[in-house]
Amino acid sequence: MSYTGDVVVGGPTQLRVLDEIEIRKVAVGPMTNNAYLLTCRREGAQLLVDPADEPERLLDLVQEGSATARLDDVVVTHRHADHHRALPSVVAVTGADVSAGAPDADAIAATSGVVVDRRLHDGDTLAVGHVTLEVIALAGHTPGSVALVYREPAHAPTPGRAHLFTGDSLFPGGVGHTHGDETLFAQLFDDVTTRLFDRFDDATWVYPGHGADTTLGAERPHLAEWRARGW
Template identity: 55%
Template sequence: MTYTGDVRPGGPPATRDLDGLSITKISVGPMDNNAYLLRCHRTGDQLMIDAAADAERLFGVIGAAGLSTIVTTHRHADHWQALSELLRATGAVSFAHEADAEHIPEVDRMLADGDTIACGRVALEVVHLVGHTPGSIALLYEDRAGVPHVFTGDSLFPGGVGKTAGRADFDSLFADVRSKLFDRLPDETWVYPGHGRDTTLGAERPALAEWFERGW
């Protein structure tokens, strides 16, 4: 079955295989949060992005291979409800951006813009996007055999950037998303958000001026 990224709360996960990496997306919790499990084909190492909720369902996706790393994209509690339970059960190392870390339980290592996180032989680049929260991040995988893939947390969705508290925060987030994602990456870049369906930068690019004008 072709991967579309269309998952539903309580429904089955969706998996796609890339060159050297597989991505499994599952919707968990009452706010339809997306959790992503990345698996390195060469080493079998696994990394989770946002242990959001429903620990038992996440364990079912993780399976016997275990988990080496959990990255939390930002401080909002709907993105880390299952974090402590997964850390205790797997011994994984917990990562978050330094500006949000004090609001997230059990962060082992602080992240900054431009850092690299390893999932086996696969490298993920940390992209700091200020505005939804001070420490919101995206994770970028530049697949040399295909297109880039970016996990954006709540900073970029189909139809706009993430929710902000006012115009100043919106302007910050919009500027970061535009300069660090849209200005840098091609239209084919696949976007995996923190809630809901996937998109591509190309699908969203024509609406950038409209987003800026409306301010959300």
């Protein structure tokens, strides 16, 4: 089955196999959150993005990527509880480290009861085996929201395609919710514009925290519309 990014709660995993890494996507309820498992094909290291809910389903996902159920790191993209309800169970079973944006780390720890081992800042890197992910801070939806970017190896003269895991900061059709706060919207819109759209090309694939995937090319023509409407 070719990867589309279309998943439903209770449905099967979507799998994308790249040269260096495998990306698995599932939806978990009750708020139809997306969770992503990244597996280094060479070393078997694994990282889970947003342990949102249904810990048994997420632990099954980890085992889909590794017969030994290895999980090295869990990244929580932001402090909202619907993105880390399964964190205590997943960490208790796997012993994985936990990483989150520094401004959100204390709130995540207080809500989940799980210590955040690494506080992430813009430009930090995370290793998944021999694969490197870069942290991109996107303040606005929450103060410490982060995205992760993985870039495929370049094949000259073509740069490698980028893959963005954006949490609730960027979706098909707009940036994340800022609850009508003009200042927060401006911060998020500016961060998304300068740190994502100005940096990465149209082929860049976007894996959001809810719903369908998209590309920067599909969304780029609408940036002026988003700014004008203020959400």
